[in-house]
Amino acid sequence: MKKQDRTKRTYVTKAIGTLMAKVMKPALNNRSMNHSQLILEWDQIVGPELARYSQPERLFFQTPKGQQEEGTLTIRVTSGAALEFQHLTGLLMERINQFFGYRALTRITLKHGLRVSAIVKKTAPLADPARQEKVDALTQGLPDDMRSSLATIGLRVK
DSSP: OOOOOOOOOOOOOOOHHHHHHHHHHHHHTTSOHHHHHHHHTHHHHHOHHHHTTEEEEEEEEOSOTTOOOSEEEEEEEOGGGHHHHHHTHHHHHHHHHHHHTSOOEEEEEEEESOOHHHHHOOOOOOOOHHHHHHHHHHTTTSOHHHHHHHHHHHHHOO
């Protein structure tokens, strides 16, 4: 029986940001390159504080095809942060245009709504008391940091 030639796998830890482009590519194929970059780099462009309450939704250019100038960006913003974003539209436009390296945007429109990641996020189910007692008994005598980590895993595994 012949041995099959297999490529050697390397188990190297990689940052998730380096893998995101490969994962997001099929979902972003029907969007422009600028819009794809904007979605992937949104946290870095506007900063983590503003990114928590917003998400770029649509990038539209009214110029003839091929020219991506004087565009309009629609941003989905949570209702509580909409007023702040309205006041910061000039700054946001400046940051986004700086990111692209040219005057890509001339207008920003805000749309009220939840971020997609906020809608998808699920809460962890509460553990029943019997399971909690069993996990406590199994982790008894371990160092505190290890005990809390194993207890968290034990309560979530079904």
